[in-house]
Amino acid sequence: MEHNAKLVSSEVAALWSAYMQNSMASCILQHFESVNEDQDCTEIIQSALTNCNYVVKEVKQFFEKENHAIPIGFTQEDVNLKAKRVYSDLFTLRYIKYMAAAGTAAAAALLEVLARNDVRELFSKTSQMFMQLYNDACDILLKKGAFIRSPTIPPMEKPEYLQDESFLSGLIGKHRPLTVIELAHISKNCETNSIGRTFITGFSQTAQVPEVRKFMERGTEIAAKHETVFREILIEDGVPLPSSWDSTISQSIDAPFSDKLMMFQVLSLTELSVTGYGTAIGTSLRKDLGGHYTRLVSEVMQYADDGIKLMIKNRWLEQPPQNVDREALRNRSS
Template sequence: MPENPAITSSELGTLWLTYQEKTMILRMLDYFIEKADDDKAENIMNDLYGEIDQCVNKIAAILKREGAAVPIAFTEHDVHKEVPKLYDNGFDIMFVRLLKEISMALHSLNMTMSYREDIVLLYDELTDITQKYYHLCTQYLLEKGMIARPPYVNMPKAVGFVKDTNYLSGLQINPFTKRRTLNSIEVAHLYHIIDSNVLGMNMITGFAQCATKEEVRKYFIEGATLAKSIIKELSEILLDDNIHTPMSPGGNPTLSTVAPFSDKLMMYCTSLFCSFALGGNSLGTAFSMRNDLPVKMAAFMKDTLQYAHKGAKIMINNGWMEEPPQMEERNQL
């Protein structure tokens, strides 16, 4: 085996996707750093910027050595640092924290599809960076009182076993019986989905206020409505069991209508969040034992997938969707 074999199709694909995501994050950090009004938040974002920028350069160098075109992705043309603040009260660190959560899943998956040592080490480095800054963002938000903790529960004093199949039932067919209370695993996933959608709703509401194209503005308004419906329905499930719902004290959009980012970047960011939402809902479906919950989450997944597909069409029609590296069309050779 050569010391550095040629990269595989899966390695090329994951490097291409990682380059897209990381350059988007750099452009958004450009703006958030410029508008930061808290020294500690600014330092976190500045340090993160430096580490991500180094990894982006490493990916570009690998692609160049392999003779592959480096993607355009997102450049300084996709950010306008001089415009007024679009979000206030801790949104920057809340947003970075959620991006790091998305990145954790992506880097773990990408590493399982990589074989060449330098690429495996790259994802190892990105994983370390992601975990480090996820922790820093979480601690910052806790110190500032800008993050809601999930509800507490009394600790179990003994081990128990499910006694009958009614445990799985979430449909209240008999009016004289009550479906069982949610277990802690189900609450964890419901709470996480709601919390993510609250931030997503604030993000996309800001995007809707400043989008340049009317079709893009309408698309973002539709997305905010979808997020709101998910929050409402899942919050009702928690409230039925007297469980409080996530209440974030900050991270709201301002009244600004001037875009800090290009429509292309905002559409891509929304697409990334849709992919994250699909993954979160699928995990919630897999780990929920009360059968009404997977049904509801599957419906959300269907709506999210349709919304993402509509966004992809808008991006294609406007020439914003960069084409991933293609396999050879052997039939035409």
């Protein structure tokens, strides 16, 4: 007997999220393609677009076959291909690198909760596609001398075990040197805030709704503050600071994206920040670092909560699939 399993909740969640993220990224990449002047970026932008459109198409087919409602997501109504340039071509390349890394990690992480073979095949292929895209973006950035590297440290002379608990340090006072694991997370989170600050600065000058512009301005301040926190930790430890991300933004106020798309992109960035900070908390043994991350997570979560309320107010936040409200069904005749 052939077992024809229906999609379970975790599979619906994975497919729905993939549709939302990739339909959004497709709109952003279409704008980047329309203003691109760097021949080195032409092919990789097209590859990134192909990847995103493939995922959107495949997810749509899954939902149609299983009689699930297809998400609204993001469409041509959310991108203005006639809008002037806001970001540089180098930022486009760095966005693709960042997007591809996030897509690879998300697809790989989701495999753990997927049962059906066809769904696993989709996300396995998606992970491979975005991993290749990431490597291609890295190669171009290295070629241009624009790859942002994490700090270097002297080689370790010999391995050894910890002798006492002083390695953990306290919340205040003198701290032991950063480990390479702690350095890696600080560098990554600094990078996340840098790309977020650049993105949101452009959003703040092109958003149409005044309340959205104000929300974006607040976001740039938070990202800059968090960058400063991480850089000060590196300075105190005597670690060479990594280069800053490209922050070249034009003076155009012509909106390439809808306010709905920009708000969703910001919420996606806050989600990645919270994930990055949470991972860093679990792997950072210095207590002062845990204190920093806990405080910063709280600020990001409050910002995200305010963003969600703003999207709901403007009817921009699409509701994910949810379980049946049994109580509402029972009370329908009351």
